[in-house]
Amino acid sequence: MPDTLAASLPRNAAVRRRVLLLGLLALVALALVIFGPLVLSRFSINVLTRSMIYAILAITVDLLWGFTGILTFGQAAFFGVGAYATAMLLTHIGSSPSLMALALLLAILVPIVLGVIVGWLSFYYGSTPIYATVISLVFPIVVTQLIYSGGTLTGSSSGMVGYFGLPFGLEGFFRLSGISLVIVALGALIFVRSDSGRILTAIRDNETRCAYLGLNTQRIKILLTAVLAGVAGLAGFLYANASGVVAPENTSFVFGTELVVWTALGGRGTILGPVLGTIGIDYLSASLSGELPFLWQLVVGALFVVMIIFLPNGLAALVTRLTRRGRGEVVAGAGPELVPQPPRSHAAPSDAPLLSIDKLEKSYGSQKVLTDITLDVAPGELVSLVGPNGAGKTTMMRCLTDGKESSGGVVRIAGKSIAGMVPNQIVALGVGRKFQVASVFESLTVAECLRMSRAALEAPSIVTASDRLSLPPAAIEILQLTGLDKLLTAEVSLLSHGQKQSLELAMVVALEPRMILLDEPTAGLTKAERTTIGTILKKLTNELGFAAILVEHDLDFVRDISSRIVVLHQGRLVLDGSVEEVVNSDIVKTIYSGGDHV
Numbered sequence: 001m002p003d004t005l006a007a008s009l010p011r012n013a014a015v016r017r018r019v020l021l022l023g024l025l026a027l028v029a030l031a032l033v034i035f036g037p038l039v040l041s042r043f044s045i046n047v048l049t050r051s052m053i054y055a056i057l058a059i060t061v062d063l064l065w066g067f068t069g070i071l072t073f074g075q076a077a078f079f080g081v082g083a084y085a086t087a088m089l090l091t092h093i094g095s096s097p098s099l100m101a102l103a104l105l106l107a108i109l110v111p112i113v114l115g116v117i118v119g120w121l122s123f124y125y126g127s128t129p130i131y132a133t134v135i136s137l138v139f140p141i142v143v144t145q146l147i148y149s150g151g152t153l154t155g156s157s158s159g160m161v162g163y164f165g166l167p168f169g170l171e172g173f174f175r176l177s178g179i180s181l182v183i184v185a186l187g188a189l190i191f192v193r194s195d196s197g198r199i200l201t202a203i204r205d206n207e208t209r210c211a212y213l214g215l216n217t218q219r220i221k222i223l224l225t226a227v228l229a230g231v232a233g234l235a236g237f238l239y240a241n242a243s244g245v246v247a248p249e250n251t252s253f254v255f256g257t258e259l260v261v262w263t264a265l266g267g268r269g270t271i272l273g274p275v276l277g278t279i280g281i282d283y284l285s286a287s288l289s290g291e292l293p294f295l296w297q298l299v300v301g302a303l304f305v306v307m308i309i310f311l312p313n314g315l316a317a318l319v320t321r322l323t324r325r326g327r328g329e330v331v332a333g334a335g336p337e338l339v340p341q342p343p344r345s346h347a348a349p350s351d352a353p354l355l356s357i358d359k360l361e362k363s364y365g366s367q368k369v370l371t372d373i374t375l376d377v378a379p380g381e382l383v384s385l386v387g388p389n390g391a392g393k394t395t396m397m398r399c400l401t402d403g404k405e406s407s408g409g410v411v412r413i414a415g416k417s418i419a420g421m422v423p424n425q426i427v428a429l430g431v432g433r434k435f436q437v438a439s440v441f442e443s444l445t446v447a448e449c450l451r452m453s454r455a456a457l458e459a460p461s462i463v464t465a466s467d468r469l470s471l472p473p474a475a476i477e478i479l480q481l482t483g484l485d486k487l488l489t490a491e492v493s494l495l496s497h498g499q500k501q502s503l504e505l506a507m508v509v510a511l512e513p514r515m516i517l518l519d520e521p522t523a524g525l526t527k528a529e530r531t532t533i534g535t536i537l538k539k540l541t542n543e544l545g546f547a548a549i550l551v552e553h554d555l556d557f558v559r560d561i562s563s564r565i566v567v568l569h570q571g572r573l574v575l576d577g578s579v580e581e582v583v584n585s586d587i588v589k590t591i592y593s594g595g596d597h598v
């Protein structure tokens with residue numbers, strides 16, 4: 001396969017270059033950390049040790065906020081819990097190598113357990129982003145209050161001091177903190193570029209789409225919170241040993257807020273920006289706060305405001321803006337290799353219809369939007385759902401893809417009731433949904449978007465970004481028909497409206513569903529683009545046996561491709577028949593008289 005080989009070469013070269021650059025960066029950082037103490041003053045070694053530990057925390061804030069879009073003020077609390085677990089064990093039980101190992105274990109495990117609890121409270125199904133942020137503010141307050149009321153156990157407002165930590169000198173702690181920072185930063189940089197890491201950006205861009213690709217975003221966010229709580233706890237362990245003192249301020253939301261400010265100033269979503277921002281500002285604060293105690297806080301505050309206004313993505317954005325120039329330009333052959341995926345076997349077909357709706361109802365308060373909808377759809381059928389604006393078509397689509405939406409009646413997919421199921425569970429039953437406004441991931445590339453469709457089916461790597469993209473043949477065909485196969489490396493924000501619609505359709509087909517629901521897939525498309533989408537839909541249903549429900553306003557389009565038409569009017573199903581029956585019926589003429597809209 002010489003073509004395939006040739007196509008993969010430039011990408012391999014780019015990957016090699018990136019690995020080399022990352023390795024070089026890590027070596028330079030390690031050299032600075034190892035040889036730094038030879039030239040630095042005691043003051044600098046002391047302060048920079050602390051700054052580097054704080055930088056580890058800033059990385060956790062960046063992964064949560066910068067990459068995943070979860071604004072958090074709570075990382076300080078996990079850090080404080082790790083520090084206190086260490087100090088309390090060493091103070092009250094004693095210090096020996098095995099107790100030190102136990103302290104390290106507790107400093108990581110206790111924050112992980114708390115991370116699971118906080119994560120669950122923050123991201124249970126239906127919670128909003130603001131709710132998660134409020135929890136992240138409340139959590140450090142609770143931890144700080146517990147420390148204040150802990151008496152001699154926690155040292156109360158005086159904190160804890162005088163315990164015997166690791167037997168390293170000033171320089172030893174500098175090196176330990178520095179090496180830990182390099183390892184955490186390197187791990188984070190590798191992870192965020194991996195196939196798994198891109199899921200974080202997908203969640204930030206469009207969490208709803210992630211759920212409708214079958215991803216359990218709640219579970220991912222809880223897992224991320226727990227793992228990063230463990231990393232913050234590790235930083236707490238280092239801090240408790242290096243400083244020899246822990247205090248309630250270490251857990252406070254004020255410190256949590258400082259971490260957010262440092263991350264923002266450095267440049268969120270870049271890992272290195274928050275590291276350099278934290279080290280730079282903490283070091284400058286320590287140097288200047290003695291001479292300008294109040295003025296310095298004012299300077300940092302003013303700097304924050306200026307940056308938010310003029311450079312909202314932080315200092316690192318300046319650098320990335322330069323290095324990313326041209327991203328989105330398509331480099332021939334630089335994309336991943338498209339590989340046809342053997343079809344996935346769904347559960348054995350039963351006698352039940354693929355979709356069965358029985359007396360479906362939906363109300364918003366006292367307003368009834370859907371009343372007594374009963375409908376069956378079989379494999380291979382393309383059922384168009386038509387009706388005037390406000391008839392309830394989109395609401396019906398929502399009830400078919402979210403088991404918590406309906407107010408009454410039963411919806412079954414292949415005989416299984418979806419009552420109470422969340423969208424990702426319904427996707428697992430074989431349902432794909434295409435939204436009215438193209439729902440894709442704006443800051444990912446075309447290939448990365450398509451890979452998201454496979455993430456719930458094949459666990460993506462947490463270390464590497466694959467140079468192969470396995471997709472079902474039908475999805476590859478859509479890409480080829482619409483020219484998207486030549487744009488795999490293009491960033492989605494650069495695509496046209498029609499290309500985004502086609503991409504979303506390819507993403508839905510890449511899920512290998514048994515049934516696809518499409519809400520006005522041709523809205524805003526050119527005639528040629530509509531024809532292409534129509535051809536694809538006919539092929540999916542006629543040849544590949546997909547069932548499809550299509551909400552559409554374009555009567556000509558509906559007439560050309562449908563096997564059946566269902567008419568909704570004022571939330572009721574008023575007609576269900578063949579194309580000819582429906583188009584020529586008196587009811588439809590009455591409902592639609594006076595407009596070219598269906």
Ligand SMILES: Nc1ncnc2c1ncn2[C@@H]1O[C@H](COP(=O)(O)OP(=O)(O)OP(=O)(O)O)[C@@H](O)[C@H]1O
Nearest residue numbers: 364367369387388389390391392393394395396568
């Ligand atoms: N979240 C909501 N809260 C209250 N009412 C709603 C909500 N969503 C939809 N509705 C109402 O439900 C009715 C049906 O809306 P829906 O969007 O399902 O209609 P539609 O047939 O899809 O219309 P269109 O063709 O304009 O998209 C409308 O009267 C709408 O105002």
